[in-house]
Amino acid sequence: MMPTVSHGPPMYKFILVGIIFLFSGVSMASSLVLPSAETLSGQWTVSDKSKSCVVQLNTESVDSAGGYSLKFLSDCTPDVLPQEPAAWxxxxxxIALLDKDGLTVLFFSQEDDHYRSQIWAETGKILKRNN
Structure with missing residues (x-):
């Protein structure tokens, strides 16, 4: 009588684990929805402590930056925006603010009713829609 040799777990376990990873990845990716430029367009205030500036996010395309146009409605000091963005x-x-080549100048992560840069530091700049 020859001994049986085990070569590891049955193949169906690997297939089952693969299916679980496949569906969990799909559900995680679909939970984040890309908002349209139309839903985010309008006047926003960027603030850093006591300094702020107002910016208009528009829906006109800026092809060179791969984003949409923006316009400053008030002076924006380097304390608030160290590099002036050309698009968003x-x-x-x-929401990403972009330079003329489409590189991110500053990224604001969604947080409750506003957006914040540097969310890990709790001292980031705030981007909030004007009413």
Whole structure:
């Protein structure tokens, strides 16, 4: 009588684990929705402690930056925005301000009724829609 040799767990366990990962990844990805430029367009205030500026997020495309146009409605000091953005783009988890080449100058993550940069530090700049 020859001994049986085990070569590890049956193949169906690997298939089951693969299916679980596949469906959990799909459900996680679909939980974040990309907002449209139309839903985010309008006047917003960017603030850093006691300094702030007002910016208009528009829906006109800026092809070179891969985003949408924006316009400053008040002076924006380097304390508030160290680099002046040329465009903006919605993201599933926030709003990105972009330079003329489409690189992110500053990213604001969604947090309750506003957006915040540097969420890990709790000292980031705030982006809030004006009423």
């Amino acid at each position: 783009r919605p993201a599933p988890d926030g």
